[in-house]
Amino acid sequence: MEVLRKIFQDKFAKAAFIVLAALYIVILFADFIAPYSNTYSNRSMAYAPPSKIYTIDERGKLSRPYTYNYKREYEPALMQTVFKQDRSKKYYIKPFVKAEGYKFLGLIPTHRHLFGVDKGGELYLLGTDINGRDVFSRLLFGGRISMTVGFLSLLIVFPIGLLYGGISGYFGGIIDTLMMRFAEATMAIPSFYLLIILAAILPSGMTSIQRFMLIIVILGLIGWAGFARVVRGMVLSIKNEDFVQAEKTIGASNMRIILKHILPQTTSYVIIAMTLSVPSYILAESGLSFLGLGIQQPDASWGNMLKEAQEFTNILYRPWLLTPGVLIFIAVLSFNLLGDAIRDVLDPKSQKRI
Amino acid sequence: MKRIFTVIFLLILVGIFLKVFVKQDIPQKISDKIVRHDLQEINYPPDEKNVTINGIDYLQSQAPVGNFGGELIISTIGEGPKTFNPCNTKDATSSSMAGLLYDGLVTTNPRTGKVMPLLAKEFDINGNDYIIHLRHGIKWTDGNPITADDVMYTYNEIVFKGLGNPSTMDAMKVEGKLPELVKLDDYTVKFTTPKPFAPFLRQLSYPIVPKHYFKPYSDKGESVFNAFLSPNTPPKEIVSSGAFQLKEYVAAQRVVFVRNPNYYKINLKDEKLPYLNKLVYMIVGDTNNEILKFEAKEIDVLSLRGSNVARYKIREPESDYVIYNLGPDTGTLFLVINLNNRKNKDGKPYVNPMKHKWFANRDFRAAIDWAVDRKNMVQNIASGVAEPLFTAESLNSIYLNKYIKGHPCDLDVARKSLEKAGFINKDGKLYDADGNRVEFDLYTNAGNLEREALGVMVKQDLENLGMKVNFKPVEFNSLVNKLTNTHDWDMAIMGLTGSPLEPHDGKNVWTSSGSLHMFNQRPAGYNIDDRLDWEKELDEIFSEGALKLTFEERKPLYDRYQTIIYNQKPIIYLYSPTRITAIRKKFKNVFPTSLSGLIYNLDEIYIDEES
Numbered sequence: 025m026e027v028l029r030k031i032f033q034d035k036f037a038k039a040a041f042i043v044l045a046a047l048y049i050v051i052l053f054a055d056f057i058a059p060y061s062n063t064y065s066n067r068s069m070a071y072a073p074p075s076k077i078y079t080i081d082e083r084g085k086l087s088r089p090y091t092y093n094y095k096r097e098y099e100p101a102l103m104q105t106v107f108k109q110d111r112s113k114k115y116y117i118k119p120f121v122k123a124e125g126y127k128f129l130g131l132i133p134t135h136r137h138l139f140g141v142d143k144g145g146e147l148y149l150l151g152t153d154i155n156g157r158d159v160f161s162r163l164l165f166g167g168r169i170s171m172t173v174g175f176l177s178l179l180i181v182f183p184i185g186l187l188y189g190g191i192s193g194y195f196g197g198i199i200d201t202l203m204m205r206f207a208e209a210t211m212a213i214p215s216f217y218l219l220i221i222l223a224a225i226l227p228s229g230m231t232s233i234q235r236f237m238l239i240i241v242i243l244g245l246i247g248w249a250g251f252a253r254v255v256r257g258m259v260l261s262i263k264n265e266d267f268v269q270a271e272k273t274i275g276a277s278n279m280r281i282i283l284k285h286i287l288p289q290t291t292s293y294v295i296i297a298m299t300l301s302v303p304s305y306i307l308a309e310s311g312l313s314f315l316g317l318g319i320q321q322p323d324a325s326w327g328n329m330l331k332e333a334q335e336f337t338n339i340l341y342r343p344w345l346l347t348p349g350v351l352i353f354i355a356v357l358s359f360n361l362l363g364d365a366i367r368d369v370l371d372p373k374s375q376k377r378i
Numbered sequence: 379m380k381r382i383f384t385v386i387f388l389l390i391l392v393g394i395f396l397k398v399f400v401k402q403d404i405p406q407k408i409s410d411k412i413v414r415h416d417l418q419e420i421n422y423p424p425d426e427k428n429v430t431i432n433g434i435d436y437l438q439s440q441a442p443v444g445n446f447g448g449e450l451i452i453s454t455i456g457e458g459p460k461t462f463n464p465c466n467t468k469d470a471t472s473s474s475m476a477g478l479l480y481d482g483l484v485t486t487n488p489r490t491g492k493v494m495p496l497l498a499k500e501f502d503i504n505g506n507d508y509i510i511h512l513r514h515g516i517k518w519t520d521g522n523p524i525t526a527d528d529v530m531y532t533y534n535e536i537v538f539k540g541l542g543n544p545s546t547m548d549a550m551k552v553e554g555k556l557p558e559l560v561k562l563d564d565y566t567v568k569f570t571t572p573k574p575f576a577p578f579l580r581q582l583s584y585p586i587v588p589k590h591y592f593k594p595y596s597d598k599g600e601s602v603f604n605a606f607l608s609p610n611t612p613p614k615e616i617v618s619s620g621a622f623q624l625k626e627y628v629a630a631q632r633v634v635f636v637r638n639p640n641y642y643k644i645n646l647k648d649e650k651l652p653y654l655n656k657l658v659y660m661i662v663g664d665t666n667n668e669i670l671k672f673e674a675k676e677i678d679v680l681s682l683r684g685s686n687v688a689r690y691k692i693r694e695p696e697s698d699y700v701i702y703n704l705g706p707d708t709g710t711l712f713l714v715i716n717l718n719n720r721k722n723k724d725g726k727p728y729v730n731p732m733k734h735k736w737f738a739n740r741d742f743r744a745a746i747d748w749a750v751d752r753k754n755m756v757q758n759i760a761s762g763v764a765e766p767l768f769t770a771e772s773l774n775s776i777y778l779n780k781y782i783k784g785h786p787c788d789l790d791v792a793r794k795s796l797e798k799a800g801f802i803n804k805d806g807k808l809y810d811a812d813g814n815r816v817e818f819d820l821y822t823n824a825g826n827l828e829r830e831a832l833g834v835m836v837k838q839d840l841e842n843l844g845m846k847v848n849f850k851p852v853e854f855n856s857l858v859n860k861l862t863n864t865h866d867w868d869m870a871i872m873g874l875t876g877s878p879l880e881p882h883d884g885k886n887v888w889t890s891s892g893s894l895h896m897f898n899q900r901p902a903g904y905n906i907d908d909r910l911d912w913e914k915e916l917d918e919i920f921s922e923g924a925l926k927l928t929f930e931e932r933k934p935l936y937d938r939y940q941t942i943i944y945n946q947k948p949i950i951y952l953y954s955p956t957r958i959t960a961i962r963k964k965f966k967n968v969f970p971t972s973l974s975g976l977i978y979n980l981d982e983i984y985i986d987e988e989s
Contacts, residue, residue, distance in 0.1 A: 065838060067751065070758030071685075078403035089399075098762050103958070104688030105762055111405065154758060154831045231848070320851045321830045322837065332827065336666040337685045 030369045037365030040358035047355060051167040055126040058161035059140040059147055062324060064124065066146065066156040068096055072107050074151040074344055077117065090114045093146050115145030151344035153332055155322075159344055163351060166324035171355060173240055174305035178298055180244030181251060186294070188248065189255025190282040194263055204256065210249040218246055219312055232323045239318055243308055251297060258290050292370035299363035303356040310352050326352050422489055422969050428499055429644065434515030435499050436644045441967045443645050444984030449656035450965065452977070453668050453677045458630055458661040462616065463607035464585035465532075466542030475633060475659065476607075478980070479618035480585035483510055483529065488974035491776050491879045493579050497524065497586055497619065501579075503927075508569040508579065509562070516642040518588045520617045526561050531589035533559050533569075535596055541603050546584055549577070552924070574925050576932060577882045591617040621652045621981040633659040643981050653967075653984035678965065679977060682958040685761040690960055698964070704957040705972040706765045706773035711829070711873045713750065713836060713950040715743055717898045717910075718865050728865035732814055737868070741799035743947040748785065748792035749839045756953050759831045763958060767951040770888070770943040774972045775878040777933060779940035792843055808844030817846035818868035821860065824851035829871050832952065836871065861896050871952075872896070878973055881936045882924050888939065889920050897948035912946050 032038045050057055066072075072094050081087040092109040099106060121140035128134050141147045149160040192203040222242045230238070262268065263286060271281050312318030313327025314334075321328065326348035332338060333345040423441040430436070459472040464480040467473035485496040495501060497516075502509040516524050538556050540547040550556055555572040562568055571578050595606040607616065613624040621643065622635035635657040643651040660677055662668045672680040682690055682701070694701055715737050718728045729737065736742045752766035768784035771777050785791075793803070800811040808816040820837060822829040830851050837847040852860075860867045874894075877883040886892035890913045891900060898913065909917065916939055923935045943949065959976045961968060967982045977983065 063838075065834070067754040067758065067835075070754075077399075077401065079400045080402040082403045082405065084402065090403075096757075098757065099688075100762075102688050102691040103761070103763050104691065105685075105757065154827070155834045156758065230850075315825065317824065317853070320824060320849075322834045322849060334666075335684075335827065336669050337689055340689070341685065 027369055031362075031365050034365040034368070036361045040361035040365075043354060043358045044362065047167065047171060047351075047358075051164055051171055053129075053138075054161075054164035054168060056128060056136070057138045058158070058164045059123065059137055059149075060158040060161040061124050061126060062162065062165040063322060064157060064161065066152070069094065069146065069148070069152050069156040070154055071105070071342055072096070072146075072148055072152045072156070073342075075146065075148045076109070088116050090116045091141065091145070091147055093144075113144075115141040115147070117141055117147065150347050151342065153329070153345065159329070159347060162324040162329060163326070163347060166326050166329055166348065167351065169236060169319055169324070170306055170309055170326040170352070173236070173243070173309040174302035174359075176240045177243040177247065177305045178301065180241060181247045181301070182294065182298065184244070185248040185251035186255055186287055186290070187282075189252035189257075190259050190287050192252070193256035193259025194278065194282050194286060196260070200256070204253065207249040207252050210246065211253075213246065215246045216308070216311065219243070219308065220315065220317060232320060236319060239309060239312060243305055247301065247305070251301075254293065254297070255287075255290055258293060259286050262286050262289050296363060296367040296370055299359060299366055302363075303359040306352065306356055306359075310348075420969055422971075425487065425494065426643075428495075428513075429648075430514075431644075431648065432515075434642075435513035436516075436642055436648075437496070437513075438644050438646065438648075439651060439979075439982050440646065441969070441979070441982045443647050443649075444653050444966055444982075445986065446649075446653050446984070447655050448653075448985035448987075449658060450654050450679075450977075450980070450983065450985075451658040451660060451677045452679045453660045453662045453671060454633075455662055455664060455668060458659075459609055459627070459633060461608055462611065462624065463542060463603075464587065465536050466604055466606075468543055477585060477620075478622055478635065478657075479616070479620045479624060480587055481619050482583035482585050484579065484582045486580070486583070486879060486974065488969070488971045488978050491973050493582075496583075498582075501582075503579070506571045506574055508571075508582070510567050510569070510582070512565040512567075513642060514565055516619075517640045518591075518617050518619055519623050519638055519640055520588075520591075521640070522588065522590055522617075524586070524588075524619060525564050526567050527564075528586055528589045529567050530559060530561050531593065532584070532586045535593070536587070537584060541596060541600065546581065550581055574927050576924050576927050577880050580880055586619065588617045588619070622657050625656070630661055632661060635659075641981065645982075652981035654980070657980060672960070678962045680960045682763075682960060683760075683955060684763055687761065687763050687958050694960075699960045699962050701958060701960045702968075702970040702976060704959060704970050704975060706767075706954040707875075707957045708772040708774065708878050708954075709873060709875045710767055710772055710954050711832065711871070711952045712767075713746070713869060713871055713952060714896050715746070715869050715948055715950070716865065716867055716896075717948055719908075720865075720900070722865075729868065732810070732812075733818055733868060736801075736810060736816060736818075739799045740946060741795045742801070743950070745792040745795040745799070745843060746840060747947050747950045748788050748795060749843050750836055750950065750952065751787040751839055752784075752952055753787065755832060755835055759828055759835070760953060760955055764953045764955045767954045768944060769940045769951065770884070770949070771881060771936070771940055772876050772878055773954050775876070775881070776929075776973075777881045777936040779937040779944075781937070782940060782944050787839075789842055796843060803844045806844050807846075815846060816844070817848070819848045819850055820869045820871070821857055821867050822849075822851050822871040823854040823857050825854070826851075829873070832871050862893075862899065865899055870896075881932075881939070882920065885920050885924075888916050888943075890914075890917055912942050916942060 032041070075091045077089050077091050079087060079089050092111055092114065094107040095110045097106050097108060117139055118141070119139050120136050121142065122135045123137050123140050125133060125135045148158050150163065151159050153159055153162070188203065188207065192200045219242060268281060268285060271285055309318055309325065310327030310330065313325045314331050319325035319328050329348040333349070338345050426440060427438045428435055429438040454471050456471055459475045460469060461467060461472050462476050462479060464476035467476050481497045483496065483498040484493050484501065487494050497513065498510045499513045500511050510529070512524065512526060512529065518524060536542065537546050537550070547556070552571060552573045552575045557569050557571045557578065560568045596603050609627050609629065613626055616624050618624070618638070621638055621641050623638045625636040626634040637652050637655055639650065641651060645651055660671060662671060668677070668680060669686065671677045690701060716729050717737055719734050719738070721727050727734070756762060756764045756766055765773055766784060767773065769779055769782050771779065796808065801816065802809045810816060820833055822833045824830070833849045833851065837849045840847045857870065861870065874887070886894045887896070889895065890898070890909045919935050919939045923932050926932045926935065957975070959970070961976060964985050964987055965983050966986045967979065967984055968976065969979065970976045
């Protein structure tokens with residue numbers, strides 16, 4: 025608790041923590057918060073701009089927020105698709121409306137969504153994509169993948185890294201040399217290219233979930249080496265401490281000494297490294313999906329949603345397609361700020377952030 | 379002090395919050411301005427004529443006379459040419475650039491699609507004999523005359539030996555036999571095909587190369603010949619015949635051509651063409667890059683797709699370019715269904731027999747055809763810049779079967795068709811007669827926005843019928859491998875480009891032994907006759923169609939093939955993009971056609987700076 029209090033003394037860290045907590049809560053309740061499901065699509069509304077929400081009506085009176093539907097028109101002379109407001113009917117935005125069914129938290133079947141409009145109305149807070157799917161809803165569902173991929177990768181990286189570094193540092197000598205050269209060789213592989221190659225040779229018959237898991241494993245398998253090296257360095261100094269010598273005299277096994285007595289000493293570093301490495305995994309997943317090798321359509325991730333904004337006209341005329349990029353930016357920045365603050369608190373020896 | 383700042387900060391935050399959420403509903407002003415949509419009328423000049431001046435047989439362009447000088451800059455997407463050897467091109471960029479350097483005996487009339495003489499002065503067809511008369515007095519860029527020896531050399535020592543890219547040799551074979559070639563005199567040669575063979579005349583557009591320049595290399599064998607005229611060749615050394623000759627090649631940046639002073643085409647004032655001094659190909663990485671270059675006026679021609687069209691159309695009246703609508707492209711996008719019932723080496727069927735039973739059912743395929751929503755595909759994915767497609771021939775093909783009208787998307791018809799085929803719909807889930815849930819995989823190549831979006835739409839359309847579709851975009855090479863080698867796929871979204879002039883080019887897709895017979899691919903060397911009835915008929919049509927020589931005789935055959943495909947639906951066509959191209963206004967003598975595109979007549983185009 026003392027540590028948490030210290031961390032929150034840093035304003036940036038506090039803000040970052042709040043942002044991250046909000047993001048995770050939102051993606052946890054994505055089904056409930058999003059007005060539409062992940063697969064909802066409206067054929068006639070591809071690339072519709074964000075719905076305009078009004079709180080003052082046309083006579084200048086304050087009103088409950090409402091919106092209009094769009095109607096799509098095609099201008100054959102210009103070969104242009106235009107969206108015009110259908111001002112014949114107002115749709116009021118209401119809380120807890122009934123819409124598409126889903127299972128709340130995967131358990132309770134329900135039809136209620138946090139907000140929405142009545143039947144017949146369309147509410148696209150951030151417009152729609154090429155298939156007429158609500159970008160806002162997909163951002164939330166995509167966040168589920170993009171924001172968890174980092175943590176799940178850590179579950180692979182850290183056990184490997186800790187054990188590998190621990191053994192290498194503890195035994196020293198020829199074992200240490202061999203293990204560290206291998207780790208260095210792994211680090212020397214250009215990681216993004218390796219990712220691309222691995223993603224390309226993945227069996228094509230996989231479902232999206234399997235693919236997601238494999239991406240996590242791939243990300244994990246190339247990320248452990250750097251971490252193992254630092255752990256090994258720490259173990260090298262810890263193993264000369266008196267308590268390790270004492271342990272040896274008692275006759276404890278090597279594995280027990282490493283696992284129970286040496287590695288716990290590295291906890292503070294591990295926590296710092298974890299927070300600081302999450303962003304790189306978020307970016308790696310986005311990068312892969314952006315190149316079309318990560319999460320595949322129709323599933324959403326921030327990376328593959330951002331891919332649509334790659335096209336020149338989309339950046340010019342459909343800026344709402346860039347929102348996944350904004351969220352990646354916010355998430356990565358928050359993790360970095362929080363990580364920095366944790367480092368300042370847990371590792372007083374390192375240089376303070378100014 | 380600090381507190382005051384905090385208060386001000388909070389006030390600003392609240393202000394921004396209110397600004398975002400308090401918005402007055404002011405009706406949008408809808409502009410009543412009518413967009414003028416002038417149909418561009420193009421006055422095509424008459425066909426070119428042969429004119430003999432001082433014993434030299436020139437080809438006279440009938441287009442309006444223009445000014446000499448200036449340069450045209452076009453772009454090419456990708457890595458640039460890999461070779462300038464016209465006999466050894468394997469990619470589109472190389473073949474278009476090598477094609478610029480070397481003319482063939484004949485060419486295609488850009489408007490009618492008929493074959494007309496180019497390097498040949500004229501040709502006579504007499505049964506299986508093709509007598510070609512060459513032009514007298516025309517020269518290669520190094521001043522040597524172009525004679526029958528060059529033609530003899532090109533065909534006998536390169537094409538018929540399969541040197542370089544052997545695809546022309548393969549295409550010229552009739553029942554395994556190549557045509558014979560005899561030299562009648564220095565300016566006349568005679569080809570004799572073993573049987574009447576319709577595509578042959580058009581195949582004579584193969585570039586003729588100079589014997590004195592090529593022979594030393596072709597004599598040294600395949601590997602030397604393949605390395606010959608690589609992009610590193612000093613441009614001055616290259617001996618060519620086309621309107622433009624190579625000036626400079628800067629790797630990954632540009633290819634520069636200059637006018638060939640020895641070219642055999644003249645204008646109405648008997649001045650030697652081409653008008654342009656320089657023709658530059660800029661090598662650009664991708665379409666976005668190309669658009670930016672056009673905006674920066676670094677290139678003069680831009681082909682437009684999707685929503686870019688509207689962006690340029692709106693600015694056209696105030697701009698320095700004109701936009702031409704060339705009509706539907708030869709490119710097609712389609713959904714292909716795997717009808718393969720063969721087993722692999724381990725005795726395992728390529729396609730699950732349960733699924734094969736569905737796919738082999740014509741009514742099942744018809745249901746899919748009726749369920750796909752082509753109208754919204756065109757509208758959403760191609761931004762309206764495309765045409766729904768129902769035929770195997772592309773929409774600008776001269777052999778298009780105009781009686782196939784297509785149909786709208788209708789789920790009721792699709793459901794009835796499924797019922798007829800014995801499928802049962804329970805609670806929105808489709809089961810076959812044996813009670814198996816209808817579930818299959820749909821593949822396309824990942825990273826292609828258009829095809830991925832198509833896949834998502836097809837998946838939704840089919841799920842409306844109760845099928846379960848697992849949409850799997852995979853890496854391009856592994857998709858090709860699936861289609862051509864491992865055959866372990868159910869359905870795929872693919873695209874192909876065809877020829878608008880010669881339906882026989884589709885032979886590799888439609889004949890049962892073809893290398894691209896995707897929907898029922900047989901392994902190489904397969905000799906069991908397990909053709910479906912309609913596959914047999916297609917085989918017959920394609921072998922018969924090649925032997926018939928006139929358009930009138932061939933048309934009914936190729937109409938029939940399109941009807942078979944439309945009825946059997948092994949491939950369900952989705953749409954063809956419309957070709958829209960912009961070119962700067964200062965370029966004159968631009969006569970775009972649906973068959974040949976915008977700038978096929980580079981030798982006639984000139985610059986008029988005043989307009």
